[in-house]
Amino acid sequence: MTNPRRDVVFPPGRQALYERNRYSPAIRSNGFLFVSGQVGSRADGSPEPDLEAQVRLAFDNLNAILAAAGCTFDDVVDVTVFMVNPESSFEKVWKVVPDYWGGAPHPTLTAVGVTWLYGFQFEIKVIAKLPEQ
Secondary structure (H helix, E strand, O other): OOOOOOEEEOOOOOHHHHHHHOOOOEEEEOOEEEEEEEEOEOOOOOEOOOHHHHHHHHHHHHHHHHHHOOOOHHHEEEEEEEEEOHHHHHHHHHHHOHHHHOOOOOOEEEEEEEOOOOOOOEEEEEEEEOOOO
16 A cells, blocks of 8 residues: 655665565655665665675665666765764775765764664665756
8 A cells, every 4th residue: 555645765676675575766856856775785785794785785786777767876865874883884984985975065974883783784865856857
């Protein structure tokens, strides 16, 4: 059953994964796109084991959702990242970020260290400003 108050955005080919896990990948609301946390999951939902590859895949999954809504990472205004063991993983994660982040001015950022991410080591969620129609 759909909720007419939620304008859901699905990336191509992954709708079944979101339906199985009972959440929306992104919702359009009041000129913004609110994107659920994206991880470096393969097509079947399993984690990519290599940390750098997992971060790249998380950004690729995020970018697929942004593109489905007509956005790019340049439209992102707020970012929250979650990292397991940030003391040991931060430098490895942050080495990948410039490949996706774009130039200044950068979005706002909150980084949170966590102990568990359902088998993943990195997660990114964003809020983007939808392009004017």
